Amino acid sequence: MIYFRSDYSQGAHPEVMEALMKTNMEHHDGYAMDVHSDHAAELVKELIGVEDCSVYMMIGGTNCNVTTIAAALKPYEGVITPRTGHAYFHEAGAVEATGHRVLTLPPENGKLTPEIIAKAWDEFEDDHTPLPRMVYISQPTESGSLYTKAEMEAISAYCKETNLLLYIDGARLGSALTCDACDFTIKDIPPLCDAFYIGGTKNGALMGEALVILNKDIDDHFRWMIKRQCGMLAKGRLIGVQFEALLEGGEDSLYYRLARETNRLAAKLRDGLTEMGCTFYGTSETNQIFPILPTPVVEALEEDFFFYRWAPEEDGMIPVRFVLGWGSTDADVDALLARIKELL
Amino acid sequence: MIYFRSDYSQGAHPEVMEALMKTNMEHHDGYAMDVHSDHAAELVKELIGVEDCSVYMMIGGTNCNVTTIAAALKPYEGVITPRTGHAYFHEAGAVEATGHRVLTLPPENGKLTPEIIAKAWDEFEDDHTPLPRMVYISQPTESGSLYTKAEMEAISAYCKETNLLLYIDGARLGSALTCDACDFTIKDIPPLCDAFYIGGTKNGALMGEALVILNKDIDDHFRWMIKRQCGMLAKGRLIGVQFEALLEGGEDSLYYRLARETNRLAAKLRDGLTEMGCTFYGTSETNQIFPILPTPVVEALEEDFFFYRWAPEEDGMIPVRFVLGWGSTDADVDALLARIKELL
């Protein structure tokens, strides 16, 4: 079985594991009050080019999203997401569990635009509806698509005009930053939003995400919010140590190298499929590929490859998802392309 | 100024006020543990033809909806509503405040169908999405439209098949039951759903709704739920006394008589407008009328009549809402029709 199922099917990259081994016997204070967590935060600040912000080592993406949203919103406020957004679609109602509406809008290729966001106000009627107060987007999106710099700027400007906070889910931010289509750097992100996170779990870490909070109001007593949301690890250094290993070196760091390599393999797979005449379900520029394949091809592939069917069969064709991860290899991609060629 | 703004612009019907006056000096135990609340519950049971259920005197519609939904759902479960449903659109996120998702679907003329509800399952992915567990509909809908008996039965059957509870918001149930298009009686409702309420506020009461819970699981410790949701009045008899006045006499009761008269006036207004060639925003069979009028007509009407613009202007036309209430008169309707005729 060759895995194209997700970018979290293996453990951590060996260099990350090595860092954990090397620091394992050190004694540190608990709850992320340790030098590694501090150092990791410093590396993040350097990378993003902002000193005046807070960086938290979080256990996972859902936890990042929910804790930040709950910290940012007043009880009567809601968060706008694309109907396909992770915070709506894949988090089991964890946002609503904190008492807030997730106001969903229909995205275009996984993305929101100012025009789409504006529709939220059509659903707003004074004190009878929750006040839209935050926009949640993912970069890249759940569909693998990428917001260009201009698109991010447009959303950011719209948010500022209409008193909306902007939060960017960066579960796969590495893939966004290093894909061919990317026309921005990570330093372009902080000026545009109120908070975002740099995903570790899906790019080489065992677990953990680095959450950056730029807006002081959201940051108020944020460690209380983490604890209250059950996301404070006793051995908090566990995440700090990993991000030290991932981020040392900035754009030449392990984090960037892993993402670049993953994108290279994704592009190879995408190009190979395109050459064979495949069409795709939406446009993905990052490490997830969504070809639409004939049902018998999908069924045959399932014998040797592990991946998701992404949408229901239609006219004998099934959209599937192939994801490249830090452990994916040229051999994996070659094997998949060869088999599909055989089957088509 | 003549009011067509809502069916809650006046106080209670004089007979209801009289009942409050008559019982005012009686001493009773608090929190709806009194003979009037009990008697009102008995009248409800008789009217709906079900003895084995619980009836609660509730302070308002939002409170009915939220308390029942919160009592019915486990933390990981959500409620399906039309995107235009009151529980989503007009309750300021009160359902989400109890930790539950409101999963909205696009209605047809304000109504859900089994086909529409089925789409909720497209958004369900094992333990990563809230489990759809209840369907919320209004009878009549927010748009004034009516579910026929067959339509209610189809939804009810679909709910039973797919393990969904069914809740019916009856804020204007009186208008539904007594309109010309109605092909069912109130006795047809209990077998089809798990809970519903008979709205008092919008049909002659000063305040208050009679909530009927048929499903024993929802009814478990329900008084605790009412209290926890801040909906338990110290002088609970206040609602009981009103429903005694409204419901005594079954289908000949004040409740039915008021609704019939309101519907008669609504029909008169609808027919008058139709005669003048008006078109309508959706199809309403009940006490709300949504004609689409030229902008100058709307502006002129606003000088003498009080009503809502219902949707944004399009091509020089504005959909407006005229609502008939228990205090509306033939004179009111005549004046409105005459003025529109003048203006058109």
Added chain:
Amino acid sequence: MIYFRSDYSQGAHPEVMEALMKTNMEHHDGYAMDVHSDHAAELVKELIGVEDCSVYMMIGGTNCNVTTIAAALKPYEGVITPRTGHAYFHEAGAVEATGHRVLTLPPENGKLTPEIIAKAWDEFEDDHTPLPRMVYISQPTESGSLYTKAEMEAISAYCKETNLLLYIDGARLGSALTCDACDFTIKDIPPLCDAFYIGGTKNGALMGEALVILNKDIDDHFRWMIKRQCGMLAKGRLIGVQFEALLEGGEDSLYYRLARETNRLAAKLRDGLTEMGCTFYGTSETNQIFPILPTPVVEALEEDFFFYRWAPEEDGMIPVRFVLGWGSTDADVDALLARIKELL
């Protein structure tokens, strides 16, 4: 049966009912956007001597408490109450339902002091415990005792020093303001606290309390909070009209007159019992009296009088509660005293 069970066993005072009758046929906009609600708010502002505040017509005391607490606190913050406080003891966990800890401390004669409140900080350990942020007290307390002006000032000063908000539950504020022991006026209250309410339900209203919010942060989008907490009545004027009737005339208003008369009867009962040698459960200066009576006396009284046993029997004696209400009469008190005299 003569009622000493509560001060909410009857309907509204006849003058309040008259006001409801008189305004009943008027048309008004819904949701407390009407002239009566506005006028009632003006009367409150005049009475308390503060123009720059917000006044809301609320459906009940629990609703006041919970909505204000939820509006005032951030998610990680908690409210301090006496262990016997209404918000902890009699609201079915409605505060916790909004996600906040109720941190209870042992009161003295129903009251908190700065020394007692200070203990809350013993339970505070950085980001591992909720941050105490508000103090909730009742004036008078659930035990009928009264905070003197100096006691209120001491608590207020302590709260300001330690960054705690102060909220005063005035369910029976009328009784506090007009009892013999009272050494302050209602104008003394606003400078000391962030919010408080003037209870209507227990002093002549059919239902409703007038909530005063002095702190602008708590007041932010407060109508959204009311709606979200299911406390916004469609016919909001219902409460406004009642407070007009109650508060017109300031300290000579119906509200003050009813409370004074209730206190006079309470004092008469207290004095009568004291003369007979009764001891009391705590010290009450207001309209609730807690004598400790021999079990056989209590049992005999229960045949003709309706009241609560307040604590378990101990050494053959039972503390009971007699409450005087707006409808209580000299004849009621005389009958009770005569019967107790007979039985002792």
Added chain:
Amino acid sequence: MIYFRSDYSQGAHPEVMEALMKTNMEHHDGYAMDVHSDHAAELVKELIGVEDCSVYMMIGGTNCNVTTIAAALKPYEGVITPRTGHAYFHEAGAVEATGHRVLTLPPENGKLTPEIIAKAWDEFEDDHTPLPRMVYISQPTESGSLYTKAEMEAISAYCKETNLLLYIDGARLGSALTCDACDFTIKDIPPLCDAFYIGGTKNGALMGEALVILNKDIDDHFRWMIKRQCGMLAKGRLIGVQFEALLEGGEDSLYYRLARETNRLAAKLRDGLTEMGCTFYGTSETNQIFPILPTPVVEALEEDFFFYRWAPEEDGMIPVRFVLGWGSTDADVDALLARIKELL
């Protein structure tokens, strides 16, 4: 600096790290749907002697407590804890964040008894107070004390009689099971309670706890509850792999061996201190020691040792806490004892 600050100051035991290294490159499905998580669950079932239960690999203790409590309780129900219990004192209000009251009672030496728990009913008044529904205890307690088998049985019997669920927080269960005072085995626990967890974080794991749910009602859709509470790791195998390493071998497993050794060192420290005439803050039988030392001794010790002051100074003496962890050594204990001897 020698650490006696906590039992979570180091990483994982080397054998646990080795297991993580060995399995690191394997591909597995996410969200704990993998063979290691399954195998770890099997090892737990074997160890506790119960096949018919569910075992979940959880990220941390607070997460275990909160998710289980939220899954077990209906909205109007509350959980009873000792006032010193972790779920009340050290979880930042995370239980209340799910809408439930934590009803605290004063413990004796950190422990509840049936007599103490019975006091919860004194605070229960029908539908005006949350219904006590679960008892939360820790074994051992936060104070290091141990419930004997008879004490656990008494609580369990009381709970069954009074319709209370029993939950046991086993953050340091290893220390309880292997201390000299222990008169039970882990197989004795399941029949007594509805859920409990075997703590990994404080006994050799990098992170993670194994939660055992015996009551089917609590177990209903529990994975949804984990996700909703943000506790589902993408690389769920991370916890499973660790518990495989810890629990293989049952009572001879690494888990038991580490706990035994930690307890041996704790006993050595306790005995050494007792010999020097020290008194203690409560009675601890497990890996936490709470001697009361003169202030100058404490101050001097703080130069070379890292530990907590546990309570405020009183009469020139300060209670401190020394905790032994899996990495503690005889040399550490000897150094501490020698230094205290010098200072006393």
